Amino acid sequence: MTLSLSVENVSKRYRLGTIGSGTASDDIKRWWSTKIMRRGDPLSPLMPAIDHGNRDGDILWAVRDVSFSVDEGAVIGIIGKNGAGKSTLLKILSQITAPTSGRIRVNGRLASLLEVGTGFNGELTGRDNIYLNGGILGMTPPEIRRRFDEIVDFAEIEEFIDTPVKRYSSGMYVRLAFSVAAHLEADIMIIDEVLAVGDIGFQKKCLGKISDSSSAGRTILFVSHRMDHITALCPRSIVMQAGSLVHDGPTEDALSYYYRLFDTVEASPLAERLDRRGRGRVRVLDVWIENQSGERVETIITGQTLVFKMRIRNMTGKTVGNLSAGIGIFSFSNMFAASLSTTEGGLGAFSVEDEMIVAFRVERMSLNQGQFYLNCSVRSATGAYEFDDLIENAKTFHIDYGDFHGIGQSGGGFVSIEHHAETEVVEAHTDKSPQANAVG
Amino acid sequence: MTDAARIQKTYTIEPHRGFLDLRLSELWRYRHLVFMFMRRDLVAGYKQTILGPLWLVIPPLISTVVFTIIFGEIAQLSSDGTPRVLFYMSGIMMWGYFNACVVGNASTFTSQSGIFSKVYFPRLIVPLTNVLTTTISTTIQFLMFAGFLMYYMAQNLTEGPNITAFLLPLLLLVSASLAIGVGVLLSAITAKYRDLSFLVSYGMQLWMYATTVIYPLSSVPEKYRFLALLNPMTSIIETFRHAFLGSGVVPWGGLLYSGVVAGASLTIGLLIFNMVERTAMDTV
Known part of the structure; x- marks a missing residue:
């Protein structure tokens, strides 16, 4: 064959920063500062860019x-x-x-x-x-x-x-x-x-x-x-x-x-993960899921009552306000399945002094069977919505079919939707086509 | 898929390509794309406009009127004994051709980044299309010029074209070569440094004043004339005016010089473009 x-x-190698400035004056500034004055790069980003594990100093493979x-x-x-x-x-x-x-x-x-x-x-x-x-x-x-x-x-x-x-x-x-x-x-x-x-x-x-x-x-x-x-x-x-x-x-x-x-990335504790984005005033230390009796679970059953919890820490030393926290749930085929947030959950903007736990209580989990991962984030609740911390693939978990509707069997499809079925008696449909008449 | 139509060809993709390897045969295989792009630019450009292709002749016409009033009537600049309208129109047209080619080519990577980042075809297709499309617009402008020329000839105000008018294709060819060379060189730079694209239009404006567009070469003091002729566009416009309006003489030496400069800039431009095009999309 x-x-x-x-x-x-x-x-394929990209040199971070050096191709990014895009204007001649910035490149001259950088050259002057790093090569002639032997100082730091005046244009280097304050927060390192997201690292997928393929960076080598300034070089991205x-x-x-x-x-x-x-x-x-x-x-x-x-x-x-x-x-x-x-x-x-x-x-x-x-x-x-x-x-x-x-x-x-x-x-x-x-x-x-x-x-x-x-x-x-x-x-x-x-x-x-x-x-x-x-x-x-x-x-x-x-x-x-x-x-x-x-x-x-x-x-x-x-x-x-x-x-x-x-x-x-x-x-x-x-x-x-x-x-x-x-x-x-x-x-x-x-x-x-x-x-x-x-x-x-x-x-x-x-x-x-x-x-x-x-x-x-x-x-x-x-x-x-x-x-x-x-x-x-x-x-x-x-x-x-x-x-x-x-x-x-x-x-x-x-x-x-x-x-x-997905499992191997998750194996490193969340607090130590480096592949995070945001300005870092507040950081997510841990994220987990608890069942009704307060036990941590890795496998969820559709229809269960659950609490998604995030432990966050203020890194600045003084109170940070006007915050919003959220969790995005994704299927393994990268479909954005659902979001949980302090805004949608009715809490509104909150502030953090030192450390706190943000909890999202889900009365009845409606997602059906599958493998999922979640992203978690903390950001400003208004204005530019700038991220303080964003970690992709912070946790993976599995959902098993469950009895969402309380009928002893599971529903089909991607999500279970709560619904009521009923019948209504209507007048018989009169069909005027000749064939129908002939039959009638 | 018929086997006869299939071009079974083996090729390699490597980090570097030979410095002199311009892959012209590949360009030839994609030649039809030039005509498709031209058609797109000419057809799509004037759809949903009231005046349509008239827009090709309106700007040079207005510029001619303005130049005639400001530089001719008010500033009383010499027009080398030719009717002012024809004098300015010829300069505006020939300079406009060169200018449009350079400015269009200079934005090759930035204006086409949407296509370039998704599909490969020889990038040279784009500057080539631009030059050919501009040649068509200039031909239409030339018809307008010819109309004015005939009117002035009928009035016995000018002697009309002479044998050197046959040099016109050569003049366009030299301008186009120079414009491709300068333009693609600029495109290679603006692909990385966006701010230089502002300088391009400004620089072209300055270059126009250094060219005999609004004044004839004969009004330049004798001792500075060689300086004016160092500008390769000067001989081209001077030759055009001699050919169609009978002013001055054909600066044969200058014309030869222009041809050499155009050839050199074309070569350098293409070599650098060839080097840059392979990674240009990383920086745009």
């Missing part, structure tokens, strides 16, 4: 020594948390930015879809945009002409093809944009999260189109936060963490490896 793509020891190869016709999933280097890797493969070191061999025509509808112009008609977008993605006019009807057909926009796309509904726009992309004549396709757009029906159609193209011998690299999409499309997946490739194998194994990543 021939190789479609071989990635050999590819790294967005991608670090990544190697893998892809056989012709294979479909590979790329998974990893936010900031793991997936997007940078795709940008290098797509030649949007050059690697710092390493080498990539590409065998065939490569098309990348980091976004759909790149270069769409609202003033131009659907027809013109198909040619423009197709051209930007590397198709030649004869190729586009040959597949034009298919593209229009797939997008379901026949009657609007000569209307400027700015008059399109957002659904039509996305369908057209994806349709052009789906009809690219490339040997290797890189697809980044683009399926997150459009309605469910169209998403399914796109997934179908992608699996069709993979069975037609096309090589596909697919990045998504939707683990169900990854499982459906990719037999093999690679996992990225802090810029490095940490796992490469069957998707099933890759997913369990990926889920374990």
Whole structure:
């Protein structure tokens, strides 16, 4: 079997700060201060930027020594948390930015879809945009002409093809944009999260189109936060963490490896975590979940009464007021499931002198079965809402199916919704169609 | 997918590309994109405007009127014995071509960052499109100029074009080369330093005053004339005026010099652009 793509020891390094200033005068100031006067950098940020574990002083390795190869016709999933280097890797493969070191061999025509509808112009008609977008993605006019009807057909926009796309509904726009992309004549396709757009029906159609193209011998690299999409499309997946490739194998194994990543980060006590953002006047020391009898729990049952608790400490020595605290609950497929906050919980702004516990009491947990993680934060309750402390993935927990409705069985779907069912007697529907009459 | 249409090509992506490797064959493969972008700019640019493409000729026309009144009637600057309207219009048109090419190219990375950060195609397509689109607008402006020229010829106020008018394509080519060179060089710098983009339009304004747009070369004192000719745009405008209005002479030496400077700036600009384009999106 021939190789479609071989990635050999590819790294991408960003020097923090030195590329960020963006104006010549700031760069001159920095050069004067650090190189001539031998003082500190006047422009360095006071709080260190978020650290995903891939920093090395001022140097950030967005991608670090990544190697893998892809056989012709294979479909590979790329998974990893936010900031793991997936997007940078795709940008290098797509030649949007050059690697710092390493080498990539590409065998065939490569098309990348980091976004759909790149270069769409609202003033131009659907027809013109198909040619423009197709051209930007590397198709030649004869190729586009040959597949034009298919593209229009797939997008379901026949009657609007000569209307400027700015008059399109957002659904039509996305369908057209994806349709052009789906009809690219490339040997290797890189697809980044683009399926997150459009309605469910169209998403399914796109997934179908992608699996069709993979069975037609096309090589596909697919990045998504939707683990169900990854499982459906990719037999093999690679996992990225802090810029490095940490796992490469069957998707099933890759997913369990990926889920374990959440546990290992959590293993370090919250108070000692360095990957936090915010100006740090107040810090979150711990976050946990208690059941009705005040015991800490890791597994929750739908319908249970729970208290989410956060211990926070004032680091300044004098009272800090006008604060708001919150917890965001996320599914492992990175879907923002629910939020708990002092504002929503009716407490309003509060102040902290030394240390305190903020509690969020949930009478009946309505989220259904799944693996979840939570982010916790403390910030100003008004004004710029500036964060004092924000920790992503502060805790993971599991929810088991429970008897939310008190009927001895669990509900279906993502959440249980409290509802009442009733019947109402109405007059029989009189159907005047001849057939109905004949039966009647 | 027909196998014949498929370009089965193996290539490598590496940290550095040869300094002289401009990948012109790749540019040629993407040539159709130039026409698509041109079409976009020309069609989309004038949709939902009342005057449409008339906007191409209105600004130079207004500038001509203003220059004729201020520099001609009030300041009484020489127009080398030619009708003032034609004198200023020719300068404004030729300078406008160069200026639009430079300013457009200078913002290559910043104006296209939305596309550049998502899709790869040879980045040179963008400055190339810009120059060709500007050439089309200038051609339309030239038709307006030709109309005025014929009117003044009918009135026997000017002698009209001579054989050197055939140099026009060469004049445009030299201006375009110089503009691509200077423009892409500036784009490589403004990709990193945004504040320099303010300097570009200001610098171009100063450059205009250093060029024989509002005055003829003949009104520059003899001992400073070589200084004026150091500016490669001066010979181009002087030649244009000689060709169509019969003023002065063709500065052949100056024209050759302009060609050499344009060629050199084009080469340097392209080499630096080639080096910068691979990581420009990290800094924009």
